[in-house]
Amino acid sequence: MASGPVNIYDSAPGAMQGVDLLTEPVIVTLHTNSYTPSAAHNERADLTNQLGTAFGYTQNSHALAGKAFITVTQGTAFASSNLGITATGGDIPAWRYAVMSLTGTFNGLTDPLIGYWIGDTTPADIPATPDGQILTLVVPTGGWVDFVRATWA
Numbered sequence: 001m002a003s004g005p006v007n008i009y010d011s012a013p014g015a016m017q018g019v020d021l022l023t024e025p026v027i028v029t030l031h032t033n034s035y036t037p038s039a040a041h042n043e044r045a046d047l048t049n050q051l052g053t054a055f056g057y058t059q060n061s062h063a064l065a066g067k068a069f070i071t072v073t074q075g076t077a078f079a080s081s082n083l084g085i086t087a088t089g090g091d092i093p094a095w096r097y098a099v100m101s102l103t104g105t106f107n108g109l110t111d112p113l114i115g116y117w118i119g120d121t122t123p124a125d126i127p128a129t130p131d132g133q134i135l136t137l138v139v140p141t142g143g144w145v146d147f148v149r150a151t152w153a
Contacts, residue, residue, distance in 0.1 A: 006100065006115035006144050011042035015102070015112035021078050025103040026064045026114070028083055028137060030057065033096040033125055037116050044101050044111035055090035055131070060103070060111075070143050077143025085135045092129040095119060098137060100144065115145060 035049040044060065053059045066081030085092060100114040119126040129135040 005140070006117050007037065007039075008115045008145065009041055009113040010039045011109065011112065012114050015042065015107050015109045016114070017107055019102065019106050022067050022069070024106075026067065026080070027060060027101060027103055028062050028064065029060060029099045029101070030095040031097040031099060032094070035097050037097060041113055043109050043113065044099075046113070047099060051093055051095055055092050056086050056088040057092045063103075064100075072142045072146060075146065078145045079139050079143035082139055083137040085129070087129045087131050087133050087135065090131055092135055094125040094128050096123060096125050 029044070029047065030051045031047065032049045032051065035047065038046075041047065050059055051057050062083060062085060064080035064083060068079050069076050070079045096119055097116050098119060099116040102112050102114065104111070106112055126135075
């Protein structure tokens with residue numbers, strides 16, 4: 001399923017100052033429709049209603065791979081390989097929000113948040129991923145984060 005657009009948390013530019021996204025762990029967490037995104041959230045500890053660790057989904061551990069900076073029409077964007085999570089032993093539950101964050105302490109924040117997106121543009125829940133199937137988050141064509149709009153480098 002296509003992902004994005006990514007909504008940037010207010011604290012991301014300051015938290016990301018001087019951080020090399022290509023070498024630091026960037027993870028994605030999935031949250032139910034009970035999570036209420038707020039631009040004021042700044043650390044992973046501020047998040048609520050993450051899916052529980054079960055059936056192939058593991059809280060706070062789905063790292064982006066193949067990270068790169070790509071050239072887009074108006075500058076540079078952060079991209080990665082698509083993220084796939086295989087449902088194992090049961091269904092990965094329905095979810096609505098995906099949140100991208102760093103792992104570690106950067107510029108005074110622990111596990112700082114980068115941004116979030118709604119899995120379905122309706123918005124509606126993304127249905128449960130059946131046992132044995134792969135939940136794939138597809139990086140948008142223009143990357144996850146466009147540095148023309150979110151300048152912190």
